[in-house]
Amino acid sequence: MSQPAELELLQRIQQGDEEALVALHARYAGLVYSVALRVLNDTMAAEEVTQDAFMRLWHRAETFDPARGTFVPWLLTITRRLAIDTQRRQKRDPLSAPVLIDDDPEAWENVLPVDERETADRRLLLEAVAALPDEQRQPIALAYFYGMSHSQIAEHLSLPLGTVKTRLRLGMTKLRAAWLGEPLTDLQGGE
Amino acid sequence: MGDEAGQRMDAVSRDELLGMIPAYALNALDPDEARALETWLPTDPEGQALLAEYRALAGQLYVLASAYPAPAHLGADLRARLAAGREQRAQPASRAFVWRRAARLWLAAAAVLAVVVAALLVLRPFEESRPAPEDPAQLYAHIAAQAGAQRFALEASEDQPALRGELVATPAGDRAVIRVEQLPVLAANQTFQLWLLDREGALRSGGIFTAAGDPMYILVPLERPLPAYERFGVSIEPAGGSPYADRPTGPPVFRVYVHS
Numbered sequence: 429m430s431q432p433a434e435l436e437l438l439q440r441i442q443q444g445d446e447e448a449l450v451a452l453h454a455r456y457a458g459l460v461y462s463v464a465l466r467v468l469n470d471t472m473a474a475e476e477v478t479q480d481a482f483m484r485l486w487h488r489a490e491t492f493d494p495a496r497g498t499f500v501p502w503l504l505t506i507t508r509r510l511a512i513d514t515q516r517r518q519k520r521d522p523l524s525a526p527v528l529i530d531d532d533p534e535a536w537e538n539v540l541p542v543d544e545r546e547t548a549d550r551r552l553l554l555e556a557v558a559a560l561p562d563e564q565r566q567p568i569a570l571a572y573f574y575g576m577s578h579s580q581i582a583e584h585l586s587l588p589l590g591t592v593k594t595r596l597r598l599g600m601t602k603l604r605a606a607w608l609g610e611p612l613t614d615l616q617g618g619e
Numbered sequence: 620m621g622d623e624a625g626q627r628m629d630a631v632s633r634d635e636l637l638g639m640i641p642a643y644a645l646n647a648l649d650p651d652e653a654r655a656l657e658t659w660l661p662t663d664p665e666g667q668a669l670l671a672e673y674r675a676l677a678g679q680l681y682v683l684a685s686a687y688p689a690p691a692h693l694g695a696d697l698r699a700r701l702a703a704g705r706e707q708r709a710q711p712a713s714r715a716f717v718w719r720r721a722a723r724l725w726l727a728a729a730a731v732l733a734v735v736v737a738a739l740l741v742l743r744p745f746e747e748s749r750p751a752p753e754d755p756a757q758l759y760a761h762i763a764a765q766a767g768a769q770r771f772a773l774e775a776s777e778d779q780p781a782l783r784g785e786l787v788a789t790p791a792g793d794r795a796v797i798r799v800e801q802l803p804v805l806a807a808n809q810t811f812q813l814w815l816l817d818r819e820g821a822l823r824s825g826g827i828f829t830a831a832g833d834p835m836y837i838l839v840p841l842e843r844p845l846p847a848y849e850r851f852g853v854s855i856e857p858a859g860g861s862p863y864a865d866r867p868t869g870p871p872v873f874r875v876y877v878h879s
Contacts, residue, residue, distance in 0.1 A: 487777075
């Protein structure tokens with residue numbers, strides 16, 4: 429769904445149009461559920477977080493500021509915060525290793541709205557993620573899904589802080605280069 | 620570049636600051652590093668452009684999760700939550716209308732009657748269960764007074780910010796009662812339903828009930844010792860309860876986790 433369409437739905441939500449929320453839910457419930465399930469590894473808890481995320485959207489749609497970013501990352505930030513809160517309350521251990529990536533690149537295409545450009549970008553990123561060594565993918569996943577800082581990741585993985593910083597930076601550098609179609613320099617690619 | 624930023628650059632080189640940007644985009648920097656970066660960033664357009672790229676990348680990192688379609692019942696569940704919210708918003712208005720029109724004498728009489736009815740209903744909060752072996756309110760007081768009683772706070776759903784309460788259980792974990800305040804007002808065609816989730820993931824109904832007084836005491840029909848359960852919850856369901864024996868269809872009201 430394009431950003432203008434999302435903005436229009438968000439405006440309708442602010443006016444109390446329930447069908448606009450239902451439309452966004454139909455589009456993005458799978459994405460939100462997948463992220464919540466990745467954090468919580470519990471289908472029931474992930475369902476609750478999914479619904480809570482959309483109800484928060486219902487009550488606070490006006491807090492989305494298009495000048496600060498696009499809709500999906502904002503929705504997923506809400507989702508991760510709710511999921512992390514649940515995960516901490518339940519004292520669950522983060523799923524730290526290994527980060528398994530779907531072999532099927534079409535999996536996301538069955539969950540998300542069809543958009544040729546986004547699909548191509550996502551496939552590119554999926555390939556780059558799959559090519560990362562797990563030791564670089566893991567700290568990125570811990571930061572993204574669990575909101576961990578360098579220090580928290582180092583403590584969680586029992587690794588030196590410097591090692592974690594290097595691995596996270598290298599992983600992100602590789603993903604960016606692949607995503608933008610830029611070549612990696614030796615300095616960027618090696619640990 | 621300003622003097623202050625320049626001085627910080629003496630301590631942390633520009634290359635080092637540029638190297639922090641990927642972690643900053645993920646909110647993974649520790650506070651000191653984040654402050655140093657935030658001080659320097661407004662002075663360096665290249666750094667700002669790089670951050671924008673990394674933030675865009677970070678926005679796509681959901682691909683690190685496996686993709687699953689949302690369970691089909693979530694759509695109906697969302698509509699039920701929206702409907703419940705509508706009815707809750709409508710209830711206070713209609714009540715206010717009645718209050719305005721009622722004579723004070725009748726109000727006093729109604730209040731007395733409400734107390735009597737509430738007291739009677741508290742004695743049998745579960746309409747579909749057998750008569751409780753003990754009054755839940757008395758059982759709650761009895762358990763709460765025991766040394767070693769287990770206590771677990773209720774977690775209200777987002778739609779019930781005023782709701783609060785706790786579950787108390789005997790030290791042996793064989794009896795449990797929930798005390799809850801500020802349950803929402805239900806429509807005539809709705810009921811509350813208690814759910815029990817065990818640690819094997821099996822969900823079963825603990826019975827339906829309507830609110831009777833505030834606070835409300837709910838006897839939890841444990842079939843196994845308390846540690847066998849992961850959590851309990853209450854949802855709003857159509858009159859008669861969820862059409863499914865193993866899952867709610869309406870919005871959650873609160874839940875309570877059994878922490879080991």
